[in-house]
Amino acid sequence: MSHYFAEFSYLLASVLFVFGLKGLSHPDTARRGMWLAEFGMLMAIIGTLLHRDIVSYEWIIAGLLVGGAIGGAIAHYVPMTALPQQTALSHAFGALAAALVGISEYHRRSANLGQFQAVALGIEVLFGSLTTTGSIVAAAKLQGLLPGAPMTFKGQNIFNLALFAATLGAFVVVLAVPSAAIAFYLMAALSFVVGVMLVLPIGTADMPVVMSLLNSYAGLAATATGFAISNNVLIIAGTLNGFSGFILSVIMCRAMNRSIFNVLFGAFGRPADTAQTAQAGEMREINAEDAAMQLAYARQVVFVPGYGMATAQAQHVVRELGDTLEKRGVTVKYAIHPVAGRMPGHMNVLLAEADVPYSQLYELEQINADFPNTDVAVVIGANDVVNPDARDNPQSPIAGMPILEVDRARLAIVLKRGKGKGFAGIENPLFFKEHTGMLYGDAKETLARLVQAVNQA
């Protein structure tokens, strides 16, 4: 009887998960959708607790309480600017759970394991382990505990190839002889190392792709768990997650005009960026008062946020400046590039947190036609996503990447920390254009000065 109840709760959960994700197609229905998904999760957990195989509850309850407290505390207190790290850690926890269940299942049944189960357990542990360590490295990079630039060392190519070959080799041995315990545990151990080595050579600017991929792998690990223990809700939920992550990484790659392969392995054998011609001309520095004048008497102003806005925690003062301008009758819009920030949709969440209504947030395709009618475009800590070279110069390292065409606005004001080339080390001709004014300094302070100056204008 309890068996049927569990199966029924899983079916209900699967349906509710799909409805939950369907709700995310619009901000108005999103929360209700998530409540459905949460209810589905609760039902699946209750159904499992009534499972006849379960004989003792103390460790389950302890785990649920400890995990719930930790998860709740993290989610409640983490600042929105640290969302990418938090999400990466969350991937790590989910993937670790899948890997541990896989290892335990193998330990318990290795003597009489069928071929199909060996495949499923192998994939589960492989993806679970590499996602765990990969996500931890990604989180450390995002948090600044590890350098954000690609980390490479001599012989890395050969080391990694050997590592991948050894891991796959161990996997093949497990497939051939499911009871070969040493090969299985070796594969698990190597997979943890693979995760580290995969993410180390990737720079933080490429994190949107990496985050999406790790998201996808965490889901695939859950799917494989479902295959291994013949549980359909795991297969369904894991596949939904796996596909969502995969779709997001494709979208992110397209927004950078790069292949997934290039993002993952681009740090290896990249030619030194010597081919770039030095920019002719001077960057024109303007002061906050002049900039404020232009803003105050504009008809339309478009803000273009990048990761620099997040690091400066400037989203609230951006909204304040936007409000001040709106009160003067200026039309204010926000242009969001798909890969702005460190994870998909990062900028949207930050601006929404700062109380910018989502009707003012525009996607690339929606806003580009509008730049010629824009009096002032304000670039806040964004660089590559507004680089006109991506459109005009086929030799540029980022040629073909879709950009926000800020250079077509009547005036572009660029808020930048210093005169350096920025993270990717690519020259940006936008900064040298005649109708571009540079405002150096901390974005938050600069914006606060602009608010003040606009109020006095």
Place this chain on the structure above:
Amino acid sequence: MSPDTFLSALYIFGLAAFLGYLVISRVPPLLHTPLMSATNAISGISLVGSIVTAGGHYGALSTALGFVAVTCATINVVGGFWITERMLKFFRRRKGSE
């Protein structure tokens, strides 16, 4: 697992993949961050597997691994749904509207 159960599991996988593609490609870029945390929370359903591992009579090692797995998966589920809810509360159509 017999080849038959494997095949039916493969069926479910294929259909879920198709359904996932249809549903997820309709999520606007505006909500891509909540999408990521929501799908992540949902795949924390491996909690179900962890619970069976922790509570079954499979020996001390399984119980220990299961306990850690339950803890991790719960962090994943609770943290994922909680932060999604926190994010989604921010998205408003107009200023000041709920």
